Amino acid sequence: MEDYPKGFSSFSEGVETSRKKLLTSIEFSPDLTFIIPGGNIGDHLIWAGTRQLLDGKPFTEVSEDEIEKANGHTAIIAGCGGWCKAYHSMPRQLSIIEKNFKKVIIFPSSFDISVPAVKDSLMKTKAMVFARELISYNQIKDICEADIAFDTAFFFHYSKYKQQGNGPLYAYRKDREKLKNEINSSVEDNNDISKTSKNLNQFLKIVAKHNTVHTDRAHVMIAGAMLDKTVYYSPSNYHKIPGIADFSLHDFPVWKKK
Numbered sequence: 001m002e003d004y005p006k007g008f009s010s011f012s013e014g015v016e017t018s019r020k021k022l023l024t025s026i027e028f029s030p031d032l033t034f035i036i037p038g039g040n041i042g043d044h045l046i047w048a049g050t051r052q053l054l055d056g057k058p059f060t061e062v063s064e065d066e067i068e069k070a071n072g073h074t075a076i077i078a079g080c081g082g083w084c085k086a087y088h089s090m091p092r093q094l095s096i097i098e099k100n101f102k103k104v105i106i107f108p109s110s111f112d113i114s115v116p117a118v119k120d121s122l123m124k125t126k127a128m129v130f131a132r133e134l135i136s137y138n139q140i141k142d143i144c145e146a147d148i149a150f151d152t153a154f155f156f157h158y159s160k161y162k163q164q165g166n167g168p169l170y171a172y173r174k175d176r177e178k179l180k181n182e183i184n185s186s187v188e189d190n191n192d193i194s195k196t197s198k199n200l201n202q203f204l205k206i207v208a209k210h211n212t213v214h215t216d217r218a219h220v221m222i223a224g225a226m227l228d229k230t231v232y233y234s235p236s237n238y239h240k241i242p243g244i245a246d247f248s249l250h251d252f253p254v255w256k257k258k
Contacts, residue, residue: 011251018108018149022053025105025128029074032059033101035067036078037093041203042194042219046079049156050107067093071100079107079132079152081218083118084238086177091121098125108132108149110240113139133243150248153219158226161204165229169193169210171220177236184216184234184257194220214257218244225252232257 008014026032034054036047054076062070075097082090090109098104104127111131113119122129122144129146131137137148171193172184184190194217197203204223207213213224216234218241224231231254235241245254 014150015154021147021149026074031073032057033070033072033075034059034061035075036063037080037082038064039080040194041197041200042217043080044200045153045156045219048200049152050078052157053152053155067096074103075101077106079109081110081240083109084112085115086237088115088117091117094121094125106130108151111136111140112238133247135239135243151244153222161208162227163208165209165211167210168212168214171215171217173216179235179237216241225249225254
């Protein structure tokens with residue numbers, strides 16, 4: 001098995017190195033505000049992992065609707081995919097956040113700088129920006145202060161959900177990030193659990209009760225791998241999913257669907 005990029009020789013080393021990088025970035029902050037953009041249930045896994053990463057550190061949590069009123073010393077912007085062609089609300093949100101905080105850190109996210117608003121925002125920002133895979137990192141490393149770390153979903157504690165499952169889960173997206181001409185979402189028993197689940201608990205229980213996962217959702221892929229399932233992923237309409245798989249999931253039975 002080839003080495004992990006950026007000096008990560010294994011998954012566990014990648015997790016611990018990423019943990020250290022992210023916690024070091026906020027080490028001397030007198031106050032912390034955790035800003036949560038909008039998202040689906042898969043994004044809830046990012047948020048839950050971040051909360052567990054920050055366990056023991058006092059912080060204020062702010063929702064998307066409260067961003068304009070939030071202020072303080074250090075803002076942590078939750079990782080997300082809101083920096084791509086299909087969804088790119090984050091550049092606007094970043095400009096608001098930077099006016100109200102002295103220090104801003106964007107936790108591990110994916111970026112597509114072919115989107116003008118995304119590139120322009122990152123070229124102007126003074127924020128510390130973490131990519132969650134190498135494709136995004138290579139795009140942003142020369143235009144802003146950038147580093148790379150695992151998606152914060154990898155800091156979530158999955159152990160209580162682990163169980164032996166049966167049968168396949170098909171969880172393909174039907175939204176505008178779906179790859180054009182991709183037919184997987186039309187399979188008869190498709191369940192886009194990132195949209196249909198009532199909460200994160202239900203989302204994880206659905207993944208846990210299957211033994212294989214077929215998806216084009218990044219956090220369905222991550223949850224499947226962390227819950228010891230065999231995962232077959234298809235790409236969405238940009239590099240996020242294969243990027244995360246290649247960067248973070250070498251040690252798991254996660255395969256690109258042929």
